[in-house]
Amino acid sequence: PEYLLNQNHLVMKSIAAQLTHGIYHHKAQEWDQHGKIIAEYIWIDGTGLNLRSKSRTLPGAVSDVSELPEWNFDGSSTEQAATEDSEIIIKPCSFFPDPFRGGDNILVMCSTYRWADSEKTQLTPANTNFRHFSEPIFEAGKDEHPWFGIEQEYTLFECTNAFTKWPLGWPEGGYPSAQGPYYCSVGATVCFGRVVMDVHYRACLAAQVNISGTNGEVMPGQWEFQIGPCEGVDIGDHLWIARYLLGRVTEDFNIGLSFEPKPLKGDWNGAGCHTNFSTQAMREEGGLDVINEAVEKLSKRHKEHLEVYGLDNDQRLTGKHETCDMETFRSGVGDRGAAVRIGTSVNLDKKGYFEDRRPASNVDPYLVSAMLVSTCVAGGEHEEALVEHFRKWRTERAAIEE
Incomplete structure (x- = not known):
């Protein structure tokens, strides 16, 4: 049927684009990063359904999650904070090799936290951070x-x-x-x-x-x-x-x-x-x-x-x-x-x-x-x-x- 031919054509066209453009071209994965790596920090947003991510450069390969620094993002844009107090802290929990960028680049699964007090002395789990509350149960x-x-x-x-x-x-x-x-x-x-x-x-x-x-x-x-x-x-x-x-x-x-x-x-x-x-x-x-x-x-x-x-x-x-x-x-x-x-x-x-x-x-x-x-x-x-x-x-x- 024509609709099947159209569907298959769209998918094959997309495959061709993937093979010839951007970071998925095999030569892009061979580019020298001069010892530095890219870490993609990933977290669950305020919907509890969607994932967000952003990248940062680290000085070298990582062997343990404790080597990964904490980071932050604009929680007012992810339904996790108000504009006037928008900073959400992300803490790395685990990491995986990045199959798209290759090399020593990594994907980092993070938990989200917000400041519990105006003095910024204590963190509390953000709205969709259920990992934090699951850990004592698993323990x-x-x-x-x-x-x-x-x-x-x-x-x-x-x-x-x-x-x-x-x-x-x-x-x-x-x-x-x-x-x-x-x-x-x-x-x-x-x-x-x-x-x-x-x-x-x-x-x-x-x-x-x-x-x-x-x-x-x-x-x-x-x-x-x-x-x-x-x-x-x-x-x-x-x-x-x-x-x-x-x-x-x-x-x-x-x-x-x-x-x-x-x-x-x-x-x-x-x-x-x-x-x-x-x-x-x-x-x-x-x-x-x-x-x-x-x-x-x-x-x-x-x-x-x-x-x-x-x-x-x-x-x-x-x-x-x-x-x-x-x-x-x-x-x-x-x-x-x-x-x-x-x-x-x-x-x-x-x-x-x-x-x-x-x-x-x-x-x-x-x-x-x-x-x-x-x-x-x-x-x-x-x-x-x-x-x-x-x-x-x-x-x-x-x-x-x-």
């Missing part, structure tokens, strides 16, 4: 060695301009054939955006992000990548950097990217961030009993978890399209319509992990991972501060969005 549960594997779904859009977009591969102003042939598909009439997925996959590997796989999803133009296993707070760092890399890749392809949990209304699958979780006891012999105990704990705190499991998740958790409805907590073996799924192989082996299918695609991974450790391992210790900070941020956002 409380560290002896159980909590592992996470997160399945991040996303949707690609063809953009004619900044305000006009339509899912990649869909006929302009129309709809494709019903869902069925697109999941893990092969072929130009059913698979849209593979080149974007593959470049992102390789960018993650080059950046030493712990990406474990990827696949086409049920809705055409929708994809998924998996991050993990990661232990503790590392899952948040790795997933946010993977999201950053995907944003950069789609930016260079001039392809729109959405983490909305229900980007298209109607009989189309939403997008989730299914979170696989285990502790050392779950992974050992007899672990299935520990898994069942954890699922029972989750059943008693369903609403508390849903509160922080992503914005507009009610549009996705309807009981249709491989989801359990918002009001119901149900677990099952191999059941993708359950809130929590225990894999068939896990049930047979009597050990392993479980999958929490409730988180939306736009969830903050620091929140979902900390809540799972809090409920299943740490007994709620340190959770109050995390939830209180989240609720304060949501109240502020509601006022802005009115």
Whole structure:
């Protein structure tokens, strides 16, 4: 069909541009930086959904995060501070090789802080700094060695301009054939955006992000990548950097990217961030009993978890399209319509992990991972501060969005 030819032409044209222009030209990565490196500082802005970044020059290669200096930015332009007191401090938390610039250049995942007093003597976490509040929870549960594997779904859009977009591969102003042939598909009439997925996959590997796989999803133009296993707070760092890399890749392809949990209304699958979780006891012999105990704990705190499991998740958790409805907590073996799924192989082996299918695609991974450790391992210790900070941020956002 003509719309498919046009879509493929746009993508190939973008690839050609990427190969011949800018820093992606192979010779640009060979330019001598005379011992200096470029560090791209990355942080979550006040929306809790978007990433921001800026670059700085450092005198040489970095071997430990403690070598990275703190920095600041204009928080009044990121919905994190007022104009009259706009400075937000960014503290490096982890760093990764920069796959775009190459060499010793790095990507730096940062946490955000604001001044707590007019004398500028004390810092307090900025509005979307949930990493800060997750760390005590992970510390409380560290002896159980909590592992996470997160399945991040996303949707690609063809953009004619900044305000006009339509899912990649869909006929302009129309709809494709019903869902069925697109999941893990092969072929130009059913698979849209593979080149974007593959470049992102390789960018993650080059950046030493712990990406474990990827696949086409049920809705055409929708994809998924998996991050993990990661232990503790590392899952948040790795997933946010993977999201950053995907944003950069789609930016260079001039392809729109959405983490909305229900980007298209109607009989189309939403997008989730299914979170696989285990502790050392779950992974050992007899672990299935520990898994069942954890699922029972989750059943008693369903609403508390849903509160922080992503914005507009009610549009996705309807009981249709491989989801359990918002009001119901149900677990099952191999059941993708359950809130929590225990894999068939896990049930047979009597050990392993479980999958929490409730988180939306736009969830903050620091929140979902900390809540799972809090409920299943740490007994709620340190959770109050995390939830209180989240609720304060949501109240502020509601006022802005009115």
